[in-house]
Amino acid sequence: MTIPESIASFTFSPLSKFKANSSIISLRNPLSFFGLRTGICLLQTVLAPFHSTSSSNCQSQRNHPRSMFEKITNLDDALILFDEMAQRQPPSSVLKFNQLLQAVTKMKHFASSVELFKQMNALCIPVDVYTMNIVINCCCKMYRTNEGFALLGNGFKHAIKPDVFTFNTLLNGLILEDKAIIAERFFKKLIKEELCDPDVIMYNTMIKGLCKCGINDKAIGLLKLMDERGCKPDVVTYNTIIDSLCKDEMVDDSLKLFKHMVLRKYIRPTVVTYNSLIRGLCNLCRWDEASKMLKEMEDERISPDVWTFNILVDALCKEGHVADAEGVIKLMIQRGNDPDVVTYTSVIDGYCLQGEMRKAREAFDSMELRGLVPDIVTYNSLLNGYCKKSRIEEAMHLFQEIVKKGLKPNVTTYSTMLQGLFLIGRCKDAYKLFNKMRSQNVIPDRFTYEIVLEGLCNNNEVDEALSLFHLMGENKLNSCTNVYNILIDGASKSRKLDIARNIFKNLIDKGLEPNVRTFTVMIGAFCLEGLMGEAKELFTEMEKRGCLPNDVTYRVILQGFIKKEEQGMIETLLKEMEEKGFSIDASTLSMLLDQIKAKSLDDSLVKLIGKVVPKGVDSLGFKS
Template identity: 65%
Template sequence: MSYSSTFSLVKFLIVPLKGSLLITIQKLKEPLNYLVFLSFPLPYLFLSFPVFIFNRAFFPFTLSLPFLSFYQGMLSTFLTKPKSNQRLCVWFKHQFTSLCNGIINESTMITRLNSRLHCFIKLTGSFITTSFLLPSSSRLCLQFTPHSTSLASLLHSTSFSNIDDRPLLSRYQKVTSLDHAFNLFDEMTQRRPLPSVVKFNQLLNAVSKMKHFSSCLYLFKQMCLIGVPVNEYSMNIAIKCCCQMSRTNDGFALLACCFRRAVVPYVFTFSTLLDGLIREDRIIEAERLFKKLIKHKLCEPNVVIYSTMIKGLCKVGNNDIAVGLLRLMDERGCKPNVVVYSTIIDSLCKDKLIDDAFKLFNEMVSHKGILPNVITYTSLIHGLCNLCRWDKVSKLLKEMEDLRISPSLRTFNILVDAFCKEGRVDEAEAVIDIIVERGEVPDIVTYSSLIDGYCLRGEMTKARTLFDSLTSKGLVPNVVTYNSLLNGYCKSLKIEEAMHLFHEITRKGLKPDIVTYSGMLQGLFRVGRCGAARKLFDEMQSQGLIPNECTYGIILDGLCNNHKVDEALSLFHMVGDSRLNSHIVVYNILIEGASKCRKLDIAKALFHDITLKGLQPHVRTFNIMISGLCREGQLKEAKGMFLKMGESGFPPNNVTYRVLLLGYLI
């Protein structure tokens, strides 16, 4: 029987068994040897599903390993958790010894355990209810099956020695390369007795800090295989690796693995998983998990859980709810700290709500007495830079100096970038000098911004020279660096150079991203090479890149400017009601394109569509319309549009007046 059909059999069995907590089914014939089942009595709160299916086919061992490891896990829980029931522990040990010595058989063991297990399952089982686990997790459950277990390693796990660990401790800290880590791991696994799990965890952590996530998971799996009694720390590192690889589902699968090994997940585990969901923009699930944690008291939410959830809310633009949660955590006796405040402050700054950000900042400092750190200040400075409020920026920098908070390279990079975007390259260079004076080393981000700055001013020679000098500085250009230079070439219509650079990206082992393609497309359209643009667009999609709003805008704009308004319009109609068409910029482009081609009726129809779609015309939309009407000599209508602006709450700006004036003059 295949795994999937086993699974459907299990599904079939769920219904009649709903309501029981743990059921071991022994009556089933081969190939289902054991079926351990968790289902929950509250159908509307929990999904019921089998947690583990132990099919002998997956366990090429004569012993009934799944149960053995299950016992082992429980035993280690009883042994290591001081609060666990001592009598239960003694009883369990007794039963287990009887089993090992052949005094009782497994069925008897299971029967005897059954009643006792309930309390244990209650203890560890409820978290499984988060309903994320199966079926995608089943793959990993099996992959990570912790066979552990010869009896020897079980005995070993209870009699650890730390004597030999000391030399290892000093060595793990020096782990600098993956090779090094693997060698050390091999050496550790040769030792008898095995080094303690702590040493293994330290190694795991070193590997995960080097961002070698899959290697880290591999080592974790090896640990399970050779019988290292992995604990909640090991699990957490492994789960974090999954999450960092955007494989949070696999992280949840490891949670199932936790249960298997009687490792009780706790607040660290949950915050890691919550963060994983948020990383993947799975905010609804993140909220669901967060609520469950609190509702079912799966863990006592600490400041990290709250701040993670707040980050998630901010990420999807729910600043208000984020602030609400900030208030709530405070009410519930969990004191917000600088991280929580900084998270929200940063989000407000990104949304250009700088006044709200400062309000919160003042609340934090004055009312709560929480000291801001370099990150808080960097967020504020970034927000101010985006609004070109330079006076306030220097005020904050002064404030930092007074508080002896030293700006970091990131802080400087923001300043460099802001100056470059303003075309103030000299000042950006001055900031770089300061970085160097302070003994820090500008990184690829710093120089990418500077290249961008040169490009913006059309100083392509300078940009190129800087780009070429990066290697001698020991820096490797990344896609962003390439994008800056490529954009520069495109903007100055040096399309051959841009194309050359574009091909170089792949040659250097990098992958052009959506920005690269968008920039390149824009360049091709600007020099009128619509056919080449079309080809590139197809290539982009074959690379699995999905056009975003910006790409879409570039294409529409490109088509319109190349007198292909009809093509632009048919693309627009093809896209239909998608999110891409729900932005006013799209209408601005098309209306402008249509009216420039003297298709004013189409422009008028599009303008009419805007309100029908529930969108709001922008000042620019009005200006484009007025300009189009004037061009056709429909001055009366243009004037009507002008009057309409005031009514709709979009007061005319200087462009409006210029356009209207021009219309009347010509």
């Protein structure tokens, strides 16, 4: 049976055991929590019977190295060999040099490869297009694509004609540096000026770049262009787009593309395809469908790999079902997929999320017992756990352990630590750490910046926050609406309305888009000062601008009017809330009730309130 047929029959077969299970269960359990449990049960039944993979026969095909260069495992040997080859009479062939250069590149000694290439030129050792391509690749991997282009120019001078490998390597370099737009221009130029005829790998590179920048529609456009130009997309092409759509939560589009690939293009999916889809579904809590996918891949004799299991473990941990995740780990071990650092990091993260630091620590220790070396991400998870629990001493200790182990704290490590320090009000220490971070050449990112601003605001240091903000000036980090939200909120809570207003104005002037939170925070600022006229005005304004108020906005403005005892406005707002399906929160409700009890508001409101009290909450006996 062909793959598409079997998938089609799988989908529609009424006799499928799995199908029967899943429909019964999903009818019975609409709740996502239960859906998750269901997912686990299914997972166990789907994965339990072990069927061996067919990877064993690949090994024996290549038990001796193709060239002596594959035996080189360290840089020093390579350099010695290079000297030998350079002095040899007659000189070694360009092929031998290329193999050596590639061996060095495979060891990720990119700078050394480039250096050796320079020496070859200095020693007048001939080079060819292979040499050039290897070295351009090294430049690109070091994020120095410019130098790669310079080498291309140099090649022209020496009559070395670039080929599709050269151009693809450069294209890939641009994409590594997040320069997808430049890459696209370059790509189009190559086609238009017929400098090379892109093959499937080149299209895939370009598609990857577009996806990386979130331009999915252009990526799909390229997929169509390939078809038109007679270049057959392969499974990598589809995997790239399928994954990108899943990451952007467009799983349904992704599934459509998946079906198109299988049923129309007859391309067999790989474990990577399934991993992307399963992750996409898990992220949206569509557990039943994720289980279905698992079953489907098993039916297709595509075995789940460590990645697949890690996706499941991570999803379970994020949902707080760490015990179930541990079950999956047992299962993966049974099936011969050894858990790795990523697996354990998810578990540690899961326990930290639950605030179960003892268990998190146990998981950490047990991974070390299994001979797995925790990496910086593992440490960051544990660090985050301690910080969130305000256990700063343990966090600091862990921070020191990271350094002692020879790991380099990254931007996340510092940001996490900063958040912890601000949380317990140790601003001075936080600032010290912030400076230390920069002295270690760790560049603060958007998250760091927001943590610092918010930390300062929450600790009555709005002026400090503002001076940092001004210090940043026209920085890219200051082009993020969230930064403005934090500052407006901070200024407002410190009763500096004029400053809050200015920041808001500044945001609009800059052409940045205020979001619901911006408006809500600004409305809150007016409410705090009792300026209900301005609050109301902005409330109307936001709707006009197409930014719909959410439940928080209503809560904020309602509280403002309650304090002012404005019966009419309260009525209007409650009615609007009812129409929009928003419900009232506990604290606003009790404010309202207090005022009614004190007779400063009329009890005719009670009927309206009853309509916005969340279901399941007893309306506390005030039926009118």
